[in-house]
Amino acid sequence: MKTIREIRQQLDDKEISAIELTEQFLDRIKKTNSQLNSFITITEEQARKQAAQAQKDINNGTQGRFTGIPYAAKDLFCTKGIRTTAGSKILNEYIPPYSATAIERCRDAVLLGKTNLDEFAMGSSNEYSVFGPCKNPYDLTRVSGGSSGGSAVAVASGQTLFAFGTDTGGSIRQPASFCNVVGFKPTYGRISRYGVIALASSLDTVGLFTRNIDDMAYVLQEVAGSDGLDSTALEAPTEQYSTFLGGDIKGLRIGIPKEYMEVEGFDPRIKQVCTDAIKKLEQLGASIAEISLPNTKYSLPAYYVLNPAEASSNLARYDGMQYGKPAKDTHSLEEVFLKTREEGFGAEVKRRIMIGTFCLSSGYYDAYYKKAQQVRTLVKQDFDQAFEKVDIIFTPVSPFVPFKIGERMADPIAMYLADIFTIPADLAATPALSLPAGFIDGLPTAVQIIAPQFQEGKVLQVSYALEQALALQSPALQL
Amino acid sequence: MLQSNYMHTILPSTTHLATLAKIQLSEAKQQSIQKELVAILNMVDELNTVSTEHISPTGHITGLQNITRKDQENYTFAKEDMVKTMPETDADGYLQVHAVFGDNSPSH
Numbered sequence: 001m002k003t004i005r006e007i008r009q010q011l012d013d014k015e016i017s018a019i020e021l022t023e024q025f026l027d028r029i030k031k032t033n034s035q036l037n038s039f040i041t042i043t044e045e046q047a048r049k050q051a052a053q054a055q056k057d058i059n060n061g062t063q064g065r066f067t068g069i070p071y072a073a074k075d076l077f078c079t080k081g082i083r084t085t086a087g088s089k090i091l092n093e094y095i096p097p098y099s100a101t102a103i104e105r106c107r108d109a110v111l112l113g114k115t116n117l118d119e120f121a122m123g124s125s126n127e128y129s130v131f132g133p134c135k136n137p138y139d140l141t142r143v144s145g146g147s148s149g150g151s152a153v154a155v156a157s158g159q160t161l162f163a164f165g166t167d168t169g170g171s172i173r174q175p176a177s178f179c180n181v182v183g184f185k186p187t188y189g190r191i192s193r194y195g196v197i198a199l200a201s202s203l204d205t206v207g208l209f210t211r212n213i214d215d216m217a218y219v220l221q222e223v224a225g226s227d228g229l230d231s232t233a234l235e236a237p238t239e240q241y242s243t244f245l246g247g248d249i250k251g252l253r254i255g256i257p258k259e260y261m262e263v264e265g266f267d268p269r270i271k272q273v274c275t276d277a278i279k280k281l282e283q284l285g286a287s288i289a290e291i292s293l294p295n296t297k298y299s300l301p302a303y304y305v306l307n308p309a310e311a312s313s314n315l316a317r318y319d320g321m322q323y324g325k326p327a328k329d330t331h332s333l334e335e336v337f338l339k340t341r342e343e344g345f346g347a348e349v350k351r352r353i354m355i356g357t358f359c360l361s362s363g364y365y366d367a368y369y370k371k372a373q374q375v376r377t378l379v380k381q382d383f384d385q386a387f388e389k390v391d392i393i394f395t396p397v398s399p400f401v402p403f404k405i406g407e408r409m410a411d412p413i414a415m416y417l418a419d420i421f422t423i424p425a426d427l428a429a430t431p432a433l434s435l436p437a438g439f440i441d442g443l444p445t446a447v448q449i450i451a452p453q454f455q456e457g458k459v460l461q462v463s464y465a466l467e468q469a470l471a472l473q474s475p476a477l478q479l
Numbered sequence: 480m481l482q483s484n485y486m487h488t489i490l491p492s493t494t495h496l497a498t499l500a501k502i503q504l505s506e507a508k509q510q511s512i513q514k515e516l517v518a519i520l521n522m523v524d525e526l527n528t529v530s531t532e533h534i535s536p537t538g539h540i541t542g543l544q545n546i547t548r549k550d551q552e553n554y555t556f557a558k559e560d561m562v563k564t565m566p567e568t569d570a571d572g573y574l575q576v577h578a579v580f581g582d583n584s585p586s587h
Contacts, residue, residue: 097560189541202540228553231546232539301523312500319501321576326566333577338503350502354512355519357500358491371526373536378529380537412515413522429540453541 003214004069004161011058011068018058018068022051022110025070029112029159032479037134038144038153040075041083042113050110057108066109066222072154072163075114076121077103078195082111086197087119087129087147090324090344100195101230102164102206105223112160115150119346120315121171121199123147124418125408128348133405136178137477138443142402145175145418148209152179155209157479162219163209168199169303170397170422172207173434177397177446180436180474182210182463186220187453188429189234192227200310203303203426213435213464217241220456234454244461250285252462254278255390259296260421266399270445273438274396277447280469281394281462291390293382298375299424304416305359305372306427311349312356318344351412376427383428383452392462393450396421397434401443421448431456435463436472444474 002010010016026044033039047070054068075085078096085091103111118128126134126149134149136142137157144153148165152175155163165172167185176183184207191206198204208223210216221241227233256278261271282288320326320340327339345353359368386393399420408414425432430450437447449466451458493509493516504512562568567575 095563097556097564187541189543202538228548231548232541232543234541235543295529298526298529301525304519304523305526316501320566321574323564324566330577333579334501336577337501341501342503345502350504351512351515351519353500353502354493354496354516357496358516358520361491361496361499368523370536371531372523373538374531374534375526375529376537376540377534378531380540413518416522427540 001211003212004218005214007069007161008065012063014058018051018054018110019048021068022047022070022112025112025160028157032157032159035135035140035479036137036153036157037132038116038150038157038159039072039113040085040087040116040131040150043082043111046082047110047112054108054110064108065218066106068108068110070110070112070161071106072112072115072151072160073103074117074148074151074163074165076117076166076197077164078197079103079111079114082114084114084197085131086121087117087131088344088346088349089130090318090340092130093325094323096195098195101192101227102223103195115148115154115163117150118147119349120197120311121147121166121168122311122348122352124170124174124415125403126150126175127405127409128346130346135405136402137479138180138475139402141404142443143178143405145178145398145402147171149175151209152176152181152183155179155181155211157477161211162215165207165209166196166199167205167207167422167426168203169307169426170419172209173397173422173432173446173448174418176209176434177436178402178444180444182213182216182436183434184208184216184220184431184459185425185433186224186431186456187234189230189232190224190238190431190456192230192233194227194229194233198314200307201314202310203306205426205429213460213467214242214245216433217245217460224456239457241457241460244457245464247461248285249281249462249465252286252392253390254281254286254288254392254394254462255291255386256288256394257293257296257386258290259293260395263399263420265417266396267401267440269440270396270399270401273440273445274394274447277437277466277470278394280466284465284469289390291386291393293386293424295375295378295382296424299379299427300416300420302372302375302379303419303423303427304355305368306376308352308356309359309369310356312353312360315349315353348412379424379427383424383430387452391451391458395448395450397446397448401440401445425450429453431459433459433463435467436474437470438472439475442475
């Protein structure tokens with residue numbers, strides 16, 4: 001498996017043309033998409049144009065680090081002139097007049113298409129997409145994870161070199177763990193959110209899927225940084241991420257939160273994968289200590305107030321006026337709103353809007369939204385205190401292996417539990433990475449590396465060391 | 480004071496919530512969603528076992544404050560591009576909607 005840096009070299013040395021490279025990936029998408037359902041829109045024509053332009057730039061010697069590199073984006077990122085659906089019926093025909101900043105930063109790269117997701121990024125299995133579930137490439141009867149399922153699958157199955165996702169409660173890390181790819185949610189605001197369709201604004205974080213840590217450092221370098229169009233994008237100078245790779249981790253203090261290991265329903269086989277990875281880290285010279293994040297169990301309930309509340313506000317704009325095709329046969333404005341939203345939103349979106357509306361309604365705001373925000377403070381304080389004692393926190397990503405399609409659909413709470421290990425890092429807004437760490441009966445599983453806010457470099461350093469030490473052998477895909 | 484197990488009892492009617500959320504729901508859907516909302520609120524109810532007296536709520540998480548930009552026009556969209564994004568327009572490129580003031584107009 002070549003790294004993006006190696007492919008960059010090949011392009012620059014003209015061992016392969018940008019056009020050939022793009023065709024290879026388009027071919028792979030065409031051969032596999034009917035089985036995987038990872039792409040909602042394949043931007044074949046635009047990709048060919050971009051590749052031709054890239055080759056011109058390479059011939060002229062004016063190429064950048066991304067020129068001609070194929071990528072994909074979750075269909076939550078606005079792409080100028082290219083349909084952007086958010087996996088929802090209500091945006092089925094929406095064509096944005098501008099591109100997200102993240103997409104703009106990949107101007108020289110080649111966009112292959114827009115990937116499948118749970119509707120408005122609400123879900124943990126990709127089953128809530130109006131375009132149907134995305135399939136796990138290691139077992140087509142199982143889910144990809146979600147909400148950024150399509151992006152995870154696209155990288156895992158060789159349909160693209162990297163892909164954008166978003167992580168609000170685990171929507172990058174959980175599908176990454178289900179699909180055997182690297183998934184990184186950096187610090188909140190590290191990558192601009194401008195032009196990314198909003199779910200829960202205090203939590204939504206743009207991140208990436210890659211095949212390995214080297215690629216992650218390479219891509220993050222290009223897309224991270226402040227943005228005049230997003231006031232929450234971080235001003236802090238971004239690091240040269242690649243310089244963190246290869247450094248030794250001797251003496252680094254790694255904490256294992258005891259509360260995570262005691263979670264009910266945690267698959268003991270995944271626990272064993274964690275234990276094995278911890279041993280590797282010890283062999284690399286890190287010191288391992290048990291730590292406590294005492295408010296862990298309140299993360300999930302706090303999240304399921306904050307997320308629906310913010311979502312209910314953000315989704316008010318889909319009303320058949322500002323966005324969304326208005327319902328037919330209506331007689332008043334009010335009826336347009338009511339019917340458009342009834343017809344355009346799926347079951348999970350309706351649930352969250354209703355819960356959020358309730359939590360924000362007069363008389364209940366303090367008991368729910370404010371309460372959840374206070375609990376968020378406690379969760380953040382847990383992390384702050386833990387990071388006084390350790391440099392890195394190590395945890396599992398998912399309590400279970402990829403589940404069967406349909407298995408958790410009927411029970412929203414069972415679906416919510418999929419994010420029990422990923423939500424706390426969203427509440428604390430710390431960078432957190434899902435690193436493939438093993439297979440259980442042929443199904444992928446992963447471990448999570450978390451650092452204090454703004455320390456993406458440290459996450460990459462430890463993840464790279466562990467990735468090299470594990471030297472994971474993946475089973476070949478039958479695709 | 481810690482409170483628990485009271486939330487599900489105060490869930491307002493789904494009809495009222497649906498009106499607030501501006502989503503029309505069939506009778507059958509209202510009943511199924513009521514059960515789901517109660518289950519979710521019971522799960523969320525656990526928050527009431529945490530004491531949060533004197534704890535400030537977290538609104539923004541990375542410590543940014545008073546982020547401003549110059550008060551300059553920064554609008555580069557062509558009118559026709561924006562009109563194209565409108566769900567329904569009339570011949571002059573105006574957003575087409577039902578009459579705002581009428582018998583069934585929204586009550587706000």
